Amino acid sequence: MPRGHCRGQGWWRGRFHGCGYRLTSGREAILSLLSSSKGHMSAEDIYMKIHTAYPNVGLTTVYRTLELLFDLGMICKLDFGDGRARYELAEGAQGARHHHHLVCTGCNRVVEYTDFIDKEVELLKETERGLEEKYHFKITGHVIQFYGLCDRCSGK
Amino acid sequence: MPRGHCRGQGWWRGRFHGCGYRLTSGREAILSLLSSSKGHMSAEDIYMKIHTAYPNVGLTTVYRTLELLFDLGMICKLDFGDGRARYELAEGAQGARHHHHLVCTGCNRVVEYTDFIDKEVELLKETERGLEEKYHFKITGHVIQFYGLCDRCSGK
DNA sequence: CTCCTTATTGAAAATGGTTTCCATTACTAA
């Protein structure tokens, strides 16, 4: 247990109550799905997967919950350029390591890589500092993504 | 004249004909606007600016032309996360230098920086090679962007 | 220059992911 904020199935309960939000079954279902699956799911993916067990959770609620979780910093919102947002648990929540994405523009497959990350992060930090100073920005985040064709797609 | 493919107002004519495309006044207007202005314009921005001089060029044509120019590699399509795509002339066309973007999430202002670029590009190349080898991807592009709050927006 | 083929066009309708509206339901504290 590296940090104090991840003890199993319900570590987020306090996080909600602490902000005056209620932990409803829909929210729990979404959060639980996100933390048990690896992928990068769209709102509709999530809606579909949850719908079997929770037929009464609507797509609207999925969107609203995702927005809330994003605002609370519990999840990341990703854009792979296919017109729909994807979501994944923010790092630190699970044993999730910092990673970046490699996206196939042919089949939309996404590889998350952690190789090379150390040097990337180091450079990023440095650049960040430089940019903050020169342009007087308070930098809050970055996106690094590579695009290309995976083996299947480049072989025609 | 550093390279042979940029001689003034009409360097793209051959580029079109060579591919069997026709050079129409709408296309010329859009391309000309893009090469004379610095910013990152959305399709609608372009439509508006052109509309004064070419009232008969519709928004549909703007979208279609931008798609064509993008496919021809003559322009870049950018996503700053505000729901609409932006476009800028691809580098090499003008004296345009390679740059990355710093986006203010408060007011959507975009700064393009060229500082730090050299080290970034170097690292990117390296990472690219590593990723290609390890994941058997043919990498065609990348996105690096920093997000934050500019001085005006961070001062509340 | 004129004709002909075919790329290109604009207006309007369609698309599709995401948000908003609004009346209803479900917590929570007292």
Added chain:
DNA sequence: TTAGTAATGGAAACCATTTTCAATAAGGAG
């Protein structure tokens, strides 16, 4: 229980981008 408020879902609204389709115009052939 009761009031006050957060949360919900279904339908409608939004809005950037695409598609449809009949009308038009670019550019090569003659």
